[in-house]
Amino acid sequence: MPMTNPGPAKIRAIHPLPLRIMHGVNALAIVTMIGSGWQIYDASPLFDFNFPSSITIGQWLGAAIAWHLAAMWLLMLNGLAYLIWGISSGHFRRKFLPLAPRKIITEFAAALRFQLPHQSGVYNQVQRAMYVGIIALGIIMVISGLAIWKPVQFSWLTDLCGGYFIARYVHFFAMSLIVAFIIIHLLLVALIPKVLWPMIAGGQVKEAP
Amino acid sequence: MSPLMLDRRRLLLRATSLAAVGLLPGCDYNDPKHPDISDRILQFMSRFNDRVQAALFDPHKLAPTFSENLITNPPRFNAFYDIAQAPEVDPLTFRLKVSGLVTDQSAWSLDRLRSMTQESQITRMTCVEGWRVIGQWSGVPLRQFLAKIGADLTARYVTFRCADGYYSSIDMPSALQAQTILALDFLGKPLTAPFGAPVRLRIPVKLGFKNPKSVTAIEVGNTYTGGYWEDQGYNWFSGS
Numbered sequence: 069m070p071m072t073n074p075g076p077a078k079i080r081a082i083h084p085l086p087l088r089i090m091h092g093v094n095a096l097a098i099v100t101m102i103g104s105g106w107q108i109y110d111a112s113p114l115f116d117f118n119f120p121s122s123i124t125i126g127q128w129l130g131a132a133i134a135w136h137l138a139a140m141w142l143l144m145l146n147g148l149a150y151l152i153w154g155i156s157s158g159h160f161r162r163k164f165l166p167l168a169p170r171k172i173i174t175e176f177a178a179a180l181r182f183q184l185p186h187q188s189g190v191y192n193q194v195q196r197a198m199y200v201g202i203i204a205l206g207i208i209m210v211i212s213g214l215a216i217w218k219p220v221q222f223s224w225l226t227d228l229c230g231g232y233f234i235a236r237y238v239h240f241f242a243m244s245l246i247v248a249f250i251i252i253h254l255l256l257v258a259l260i261p262k263v264l265w266p267m268i269a270g271g272q273v274k275e276a277p
Numbered sequence: 278m279s280p281l282m283l284d285r286r287r288l289l290l291r292a293t294s295l296a297a298v299g300l301l302p303g304c305d306y307n308d309p310k311h312p313d314i315s316d317r318i319l320q321f322m323s324r325f326n327d328r329v330q331a332a333l334f335d336p337h338k339l340a341p342t343f344s345e346n347l348i349t350n351p352p353r354f355n356a357f358y359d360i361a362q363a364p365e366v367d368p369l370t371f372r373l374k375v376s377g378l379v380t381d382q383s384a385w386s387l388d389r390l391r392s393m394t395q396e397s398q399i400t401r402m403t404c405v406e407g408w409r410v411i412g413q414w415s416g417v418p419l420r421q422f423l424a425k426i427g428a429d430l431t432a433r434y435v436t437f438r439c440a441d442g443y444y445s446s447i448d449m450p451s452a453l454q455a456q457t458i459l460a461l462d463f464l465g466k467p468l469t470a471p472f473g474a475p476v477r478l479r480i481p482v483k484l485g486f487k488n489p490k491s492v493t494a495i496e497v498g499n500t501y502t503g504g505y506w507e508d509q510g511y512n513w514f515s516g517s
Contacts, residue, residue, distance in 0.1 A: 112407035129406065130510035131319075137512065138322035219403060220340045220482050220517040221333050232401065232409055 082189045082271035086153055091267060093146045098246070100125060100139035105243060107132035114240055140213065147206055164196045172197045186260050189273040202249050205242050212239040323512050330514040336450050340481035340517065343399045349410035352463065354471050355485065357443070357505070363471040364440040364491050371475050377436075377497040380427030387461070387475050393417045393425070396458050400481040402488065403517055405506075414479040416460035420453045428497045436502040437478055440491040445504035447480065447487060451516065456481050459492070484515040 083091070103125030110118045111129045126132030154160040171193040178184040179194050191199065215226040215235040229235035257264050265271065312320060354360045372384035397415035404410075423430060430453065436446040451457065460479035461467060468474040473490030480488055486506050496502070507513045 108407065112404070130506065133405065133512065134319040134323055134510055137326050138319055141322070141325075216407075218333065218517060219401070221335060221338060223338075223341060232403065236407060 079272050082266040082273045090150045097139050097143035104132040104135035163191050167196050205246050208242045327514040330516045343411050347411045353410050360471045365470050366440050368475045374494040375426050378429035378432045402485050404485040413464050414460040415462045416458040419457045432497045433499045436496040437489040437492045438494040439489050440493050443505045445489045446502045454482050487515050
């Protein structure tokens with residue numbers, strides 16, 4: 069079927085400006101939260117290990133808590149802005165949907181064999197699953213964090229997490245999964261370095277006519 | 278990618294990592310009297326968190342209570358000194374001093390404290406370090422004590438000073454919460470020296486370090502008095 073001339077293809081940023089700002093703020097907030105969280109963990113470890121103080125933020129419990137409870141506002145407000153922007157701008161719908169569980173598995177297998185090509189501006193199924201997963205983890209992190217911070221005033225959140233004692237484990241394991249995500253995230257950037265600059269400067273991609 | 282762009286990228290990365298390294302480890306509250314820039318930011322945020330917590334505080338919200346079989350026994354000792362160094366207070370000569378915005382400044386003996394209605398409860402004490410214990414404390418509800426001494430219940434702070442030099446202060450709404458007590462007994466027996474004998478504050482709506490032990494003086498006032506840990510950088514309100 070003959071197509072009408074679409075005219076010159078529109079150029080748009082791979083990552084729109086609000087997303088880049090929120091990504092940067094989130095990186096700063098999450099590094100501060102994790103680093104100070106490790107120091108807080110060390111005051112009363114859940115397992116038979118400590119985080120070396122050379123990689124924690126705040127050199128003693130009081131300083132670490134001060135960092136944690138200051139950066140939590142940055143994390144929560146930025147996260148809230150991201151959710152509102154993601155839903156209202158259609159970003160989530162356009163980028164994350166549709167999510168097909170079977171395709172996630174086949175594309176994940178292809179990715180492991182390095183046979184999943186990278187397309188600028190389009191997320192493959194594995195990426196979609198990862199990004200939706202990390203948003204869910206962020207929400208679990210905030211809920212379990214509030215449950216630990218306010219087990220009386222927000223006792224319903226603490227109950228939701230299985231009580232104060234278990235909420236600490238939920239918070240810890242959600243942190244572990246987020247750290248795993250960050251490691252994979254950074255490894256992939258190292259593998260495909262051309263994706264780094266667009267997250268800072270925006271980049272350019274031709275919009276489908 | 279052009280070489281120019283690569284250089285810009287490297288420069289930017291280096292600049293941000295330098296900034297992060299320079300800023301983050303700065304705040305250690307090592308020297309609270311001489312705060313650096315990040316100390317000041319954190320202090321500002323901590324004061325902000327005090328106000329948020331005061332606004333979140335629901336005076337009618339009760340801390341959860343537990344059944345007897347969940348009590349942590351033996352209880353866990355925690356202080357800024359070793360258990361052997363806990364202060365020994367003679368219960369016979371003990372007097373609890375009262376001062377500030379109160380109409381009756383007479384000191385209280387233990388007998389006089391015990392003559393008041395006693396309240397018993399099994400509650401959770403959450404430590405700022407993350408661990409928690411469950412215990413059964415009983416004693417005089419602080420709001421009844423404050424009413425008895427004619428305290429100005431609109432005052433902002435209630436300050437506690439202790440036999441071991443420890444001190445802490447709490448906001449009036451938390452002081453008036455129904456479960457806040459001047460505890461005299463643990464598991465039905467008088468408190469022992471390491472656990473705050475002869476009288477300690479037991480306040481389930483705040484973290485453990487806001488539960489001063491071996492209290493010897495109570496002040497009611499409108500001037501901020503801080504606390505032993507609070508002055509070193511712990512959040513003052515530290516509500517649960």
